[in-house]
Amino acid sequence: MxxxxxxxxxxxxxxxxxxxxxxxxxxxxxxxxxxxxxxxxxxxxxxxxxxxxxxxxxxxxxxxxxxxxxKPRRHDAKTVIPLKDAELQHNKWRDRERILAALDFDEDEGDAQQVLASIRKLATPVLREKLRQFIKSVDYDKDTQSLEKIQNLVIRLARTLPWEDLMTKLSELDEDQSFSEQLSSVQKTLIPNLLLLRQALQQGGELDLTQWSHVLDSLQVPRAVLLENLRDLAQLGGALAARYIEEQDQ
Incomplete structure (x- = not known):
């Protein structure tokens, strides 16, 4: 009625x-x-x-x-465990001294590889710090929930995570372990759109915020639910990105 x-x-x-x-x-x-x-x-x-x-x-x-x-909410163990608050508190600059020391190198290829390896190791704590700040801002903005603030959060999340690599990782996990079952319908819609948004940002194109308003409206969920999905996606995407970086280092 x-x-x-x-x-x-x-x-x-x-x-x-x-x-x-x-x-x-x-x-x-x-x-x-x-x-x-x-x-x-x-x-x-x-x-x-x-x-x-x-x-x-x-x-x-x-x-x-x-x-x-x-879908029922799954309570079983997840394939990829989202980053916890304690994990997001790592020292952002813990590898700084090692990288500065490695920069003092000659033209030897081995030394150059050492620099690149050190920079890759720095990526994970930097990523975690970005995600910690993002999640903190989502929690802070729970009571405001304006469409403009949610758009800004979406843009920041698109910039923070390497969605091109994560899409590949998601496909691999989905083939072996039905990973997509962990994602909500909202997150399944957001992920490809975050990839497109990231590509647009990298190419320096102008963002069509009107189009993004339509995307967010099409999700048809309360804004508090949308904020929860963005926060959870940041934690899960961060864990995937950390795993991807570790695999690249091996």
Whole structure:
């Protein structure tokens, strides 16, 4: 009934803002009803109350024809363990002295390789520090949840992680261990878009923030859920990036 009321309001007043002061805690039976409700929740974070089943399943909806369905939340051990807070606290410059010492080299190829190896070893703590700052900012911005701030977070996450390499790593893990089952539907949509955004940033192109607004709106989840997915994606992507760097060093 709430979905029908919202849809009627959309038809009668297509240019008006979504109806305020309403909330839904339990998901409907039909996917079409969910789509209407989720569109409202994407603009009104209180529409799916915290702790409600609607809020819990918002990023796990799967295609099931006319019926609403979602993936169960997995509680088993993960293929790649996300970076924990303690791991994100590594000293950013722990390899600084070793690199400075290695820079004092002649034209010997072995010394040059030593410099490159030292720089690669520095990459992991630097990456972790960037991710720590990113996750801290996500937690700090939980109460603000403006679309502009979320766009800025997405841009920062695109810049922070090597998504080209991570896409390759994700494909390898998915072939062997069904890694994609760890990802929410929101994260599966975000990852290829983060890759495209990173490539655009590297090429110096102008960002189409209007297009990104449409991408974020199409996710149809409360902004608090979107922020949680960005934070979790940063932790999981960071663990993948750390593993990738370690494999490159071997």
């Amino acid at each position: 709430v979905a029908l009321r919202l849809r009627l309001d959309q038809l009668e007043k297509p240019q008006s803002s979504p109806l305020p002061g309403m909330s839904v805690s339990f998901p409907p039976l039909f996917k079409a009803s969910w789509d209407i409700l989720a569109q409202q929740a994407a603009h009104d974070d209180a529409f799916f109350p915290p702790g409600s089943l609607c809020r819990d399943v918002a990023d796990r909806i799967v295609d099931n024809g006319v019926w609403l369905a979602w």
